[in-house]
Structure formats: structure tokens, C-alpha cells
Amino acid sequence: MKTLSDFRSDTVTRPTDEMRRAMAEAEVGDDVLGDDPTVQKLEIQAASIMGKEAGLFVPSGTMGNSIGVKMWTQELQEVIVEEKCHIYNMESTHMTFISRVTPRPLPSKRGVLDPEMVRSNIRPASVQTPRTSLICLENTHNNWGGAVIPIETFKEIRRIADEYGLKVHLDGARIFNASQASGVPVKEYAKYCDSVMFCLSKGLSSPVGSMLVSDRATIDYARRLRKALGGGMRQAGVLAACGLISLAKMVDRLKEDHARARRLAEAIYDLPGITLDPAEVETNIIIFYFNHPKITIPELLARLKEKGILALGVFGGVRLVAHKDVDDEDVNRAIKAFQEILAS
Ligand SMILES: *Cc1c(COP(=O)(O)O)cnc(C)c1O
Numbered sequence: 001m002k003t004l005s006d007f008r009s010d011t012v013t014r015p016t017d018e019m020r021r022a023m024a025e026a027e028v029g030d031d032v033l034g035d036d037p038t039v040q041k042l043e044i045q046a047a048s049i050m051g052k053e054a055g056l057f058v059p060s061g062t063m064g065n066s067i068g069v070k071m072w073t074q075e076l077q078e079v080i081v082e083e084k085c086h087i088y089n090m091e092s093t094h095m096t097f098i099s100r101v102t103p104r105p106l107p108s109k110r111g112v113l114d115p116e117m118v119r120s121n122i123r124p125a126s127v128q129t130p131r132t133s134l135i136c137l138e139n140t141h142n143n144w145g146g147a148v149i150p151i152e153t154f155k156e157i158r159r160i161a162d163e164y165g166l167k168v169h170l171d172g173a174r175i176f177n178a179s180q181a182s183g184v185p186v187k188e189y190a191k192y193c194d195s196v197m198f199c200l201s202k203g204l205s206s207p208v209g210s211m212l213v214s215d216r217a218t219i220d221y222a223r224r225l226r227k228a229l230g231g232g233m234r235q236a237g238v239l240a241a242c243g244l245i246s247l248a249k250m251v252d253r254l255k256e257d258h259a260r261a262r263r264l265a266e267a268i269y270d271l272p273g274i275t276l277d278p279a280e281v282e283t284n285i286i287i288f289y290f291n292h293p294k295i296t297i298p299e300l301l302a303r304l305k306e307k308g309i310l311a312l313g314v315f316g317g318v319r320l321v322a323h324k325d326v327d328d329e330d331v332n333r334a335i336k337a338f339q340e341i342l343a344s
Contacts (some may be wrong), residue, residue, distance in 0.1 A: 004305075005330035008094040008312040009256070010174075010284060010323035013205040018249070019242040020296045022247050028237035031057075032191065038237030042244050042342065045121070046211040049247060050196050051187040054219035057240055059231050061086075061173050061210040064197035067225045071218055072167040072194065075100045078130035081249045082108045082142040087136050087171055092305055098229070102130050110280070111141030112149055115156035122164050135161055139173040139189060141316070146261075146285030151188060158192040171211075171276040172198040177283040180254045194218075203254050203284060204246035207323050257284040262320040271342040273300075275317075289317040292342070300341065307337035309330050 006012045015023070029035035043055035058064045065087050070081060081088045081097060083105035087095065093105050093142045106117055135157055139282055140151040161168050170193040172178070172186070179186045190196045195214035200206035226232060233239070265278035265286050273292030290297050297313045304311055312319045320334070 004308050004310055005326055005333050006310045007320040007322070007326060007330075007334060008310050009319075010321050012204040013201075013203065013324045015207045015242055016245065016249075016324075019206065019245050022241040022245055023238045026237045026241035028235040030234050031236045032234060034329050035241070036235065036237045037238060038244070039240040040133040042240040043211070045244060045247055046198075047213045049186060050190040052190060052196070052199075053216040054217050055211050055213040056222050056226060057233075057236060057243070058150075058197075058210050058212055058226055059208060059233065061171075061188075061197060061199045061201075061301075062091045062094070062129050063229060063231050064210045064212040064225065065169075065171055066098050066229065066256055067212055067222045068171075068197050069095055069101065069136070070168040070225055071214075071222050072134045073101045074097050074133070076130055077133040077238045078102045078123060079134045079136060079210045080102050080106060080121060080132060081136045082106060082111060082138060082141070083232040084108075084111065084140045084141070085136065085171065086142050086173065087138070089143065099122045101133075104132070107148060108144075111138065111144035111147040112153055113157065113237045115153065115160055118157060119160050119164075122166070123158075132164070132166060134167045134169060136169050137193065138173075140181075140283050140285070142173065142285065143222050144286070145280060145287040146174065146177065146283035148181050148282045151182070151184050151192075153212070154189055154192040162247060164257060167194045168180045169193065172196045174199070174202060176251050177203060177254050177258070180251070181258055200243040200246045203257055203323055204250040206239070206242040206246045207318065210245050211243070219246070250324070254284065255323070257322040258282070260284075260326065260328065261286055261320070264322070264334055265322065266336045268342075273342055284322045286315055286320040286322075287310055287314060291316075295341070303341045304334075304337055307340065309334045309337045
């Protein structure tokens with residue numbers, strides 16, 4: 001057995017053997033000069049899958065979202081976000097640092113914004129206040145335990161955005177997980193958004209990289225922003241080659257991750273200290289709240305690690321993520337570890 005079963009995140013997935021071969025064989029050029037054929041192929045492929053005109057390969061999801069916010073905003077403007085979203089909480093304040101806009105965080109039901117609340121938080125034009133210009137959505141919602149945002153929410157938010165002349169950016173880091181769980185095609189979610197960022201480096205197992213897709217003129221501008229942020233990459237075809245495999249081969253298997261996460265959740269939810277509704281584990285992420293009379297969260301994590309299980313402490317709880325590099329045996333091992341630590 002491997003020494004550690006790593007459930008901290010789907011970002012720990014290693015490139016597949018096929019990806020390693022593709023990296024070795026990738027046709028490359030200088031992407032800043034615009035002639036890396038493999039990057040171009042990936043950008044066209046990503047745009048086509050999302051039903052958009054153009055795509056941009058970026059080094060990280062954070063850079064994709066940074067550019068996504070920057071390309072739709074100007075100073076003195078405000079962006080509506082869900083209060084636990086990744087863009088607002090986990091991307092080192094690029095909204096203020098790079099775009100110089102203020103975020104307007106709104107509460108939600110498990111990541112699902114109430115469209116009427118969004119409407120009532122759009123600022124009326126005034127000399128005193130920022131001007132609302134962008135709404136950011138996230139699907140699946142990471143900090144809400146991989147919750148799937150319903151397509152109806154997208155439709156209603158789009159309607160409101162159009163009414164007020166706002167743009168909609170989707171942080172779709174795990175949009176393929178959402179699609180696999182809901183049966184709604186990724187294109188359908190993307191249809192209601194002006195731009196979409198998604199990650200190749202999470203469940204889709206690429207070593208590095210995310211995509212930003214939108215209309216052609218906006219992506220031309222995004223390309224300049226990427227260069228300004230230091231994200232222009234030269235022989236990036238070696239990485240794009242992995243991205244092409246992610247899109248072609250790694251999407252359908254996300255279902256296996258969802259099944260494993262659900263099985264793990266069902267086996268541990270009623271152990272002492274754990275608060276978790278296994279029915280809320282819709283995709284590959286489990287977040288449970290932990291409050292035990294004798295064991296703190298850091299102690300739980302340490303004892304899990306002694307038994308070969310890596311998990312992550314978050315917001316008063318613990319996060320476990322299923323992905324390509326944890327199989328049924330790893331799940332069994334995690335279940336056994338939790339039982340040994342908590343059931344005694
Ligand atoms: C991981 C993640 C990102 C961006 O991730 P990087 O680590 O910068 O690639 C953005 N949004 C969500 C919801 C994420 O989970």
C-alpha cells in the first residue's frame with residue numbers, strides 16, 4: 001500500500017502516464033509570440049466545449065479569475081460575490097490588489113444566491129457609492145462542500161444582469177464536476193455567463209493550468225492582462241498537451257470520485273464529533289464540522305496522518321476530497337481510520 005492516502009484536495013492529482021508521454025512529444029512554439037500549436041489547439045478546444053468564441057490558457061485558476069474580474073471592471077466599481085466564494089476568500093485579495101474594485105459579499109443557501117437579494121444589492125447610480133458592474137458565480141461551490149448550483153439560478157442571475165447591464169463571470173474551477181453530477185452540459189451553464197474560468201489541474205489531473213473562455217475581443221484583452229501579470233508562457237505546449245488529455249479523457253471519470261466521496265461520507269457522518277449530511281455530498285468534496293469533547297481538529301488531523309490519511313482543516317471543520325489518485329482501498333483505509341479514532 002502507498003504510505004499516504006491524500007484526501008486534502010483534488011489538486012494533488014499527478015499527471016497520468018499518457019500525459020507524461022504527451023508532454024515529451026508535444027509540438028511547441030513560443031506562445032507569447034503566438035505560435036505554440038498545442039496551446040492554440042487547447043484554447044480552441046476549451047472555447048468550443050464551453051460554447052464560447054475564444055479561450056486563454058493561464059497558469060492558475062487564480063490568475064484566470066483575476067483576469068476575469070479585471071476584464072469586466074474598472075476602478076470605482078463593485079462586484080457581487082457569494083460570501084464564502086473562492087474569489088473573495090482564497091485568492092489573496094486580487095479584487096482589491098489588481099482590479100481595485102470592492103467586493104459585495106452576499107449570504108446564500110449552500111452557495112446558491114437568492115436572485116432577488118442580488119437585485120436588491122445592485123447599487124443605484126450615485127456620486128457617493130461604487131457602481132455595480134459584475135456578478136461572480138461559483139460552480140461547484142468549493143467552500144460549500146462541492147455544492148452544485150442549479151441552472152435555474154444561472155438563468156435568473158443572467159436575467160437580472162441583463163436588466164442592469166452587468167456582466168457575469170463564472171468561477172467554474174470544478175464546472176465539469178457540476179455537470180457530471182447534474183447532467184446539465186457545461187455549455188448550458190456557460191451560456192448564461194459572459195466568461196468562464198475552469199481548472200485543468202484539479203480532478204482533471206493536469207499538472208498545471210486553467211482556462212478562461214469568453215468572446216474573442218474580451219479574450220484578446222485578457223491575453224494582454226495575462227502578459228501584464230507575468231502569465232505569458234513560452235513553450236507552454238508541454239503543459240497544454242496535458243490539458244487536451246484532461247478534456248478528452250478525464251471528464252467522465254469524475255463520477256467515480258463523486259461515488260467515493262459519497263461512500264466515505266455515508267460511513268463517517270454519524271461518528272462522534274462529526275456534523276455532516278451525506279446527502280449534501282453532491283460531488284467530490286466533503287466538508288464536515290467537527291466538535292468533539294476530547295479531540296481538537298489539529299489532533300484529529302494528526303491522528304489521521306499517523307494512520308496514513310491526509311485531510312485538511314477548514315473553517316471549524318475538516319475537508320476531504322476524492323480524486324483520481326485515491327481509490328476504493330484508500331476510502332476503506334480512511335473509513336477504518338475515522339472509526340478507530342472516533343468510535344472508541
Ligand atoms: C482551486 C480553485 C480556484 C483556483 O485555483 P488555483 O489553485 O489558483 O489554480 C478557483 N476557484 C475555485 C472554486 C477553486 O476551487
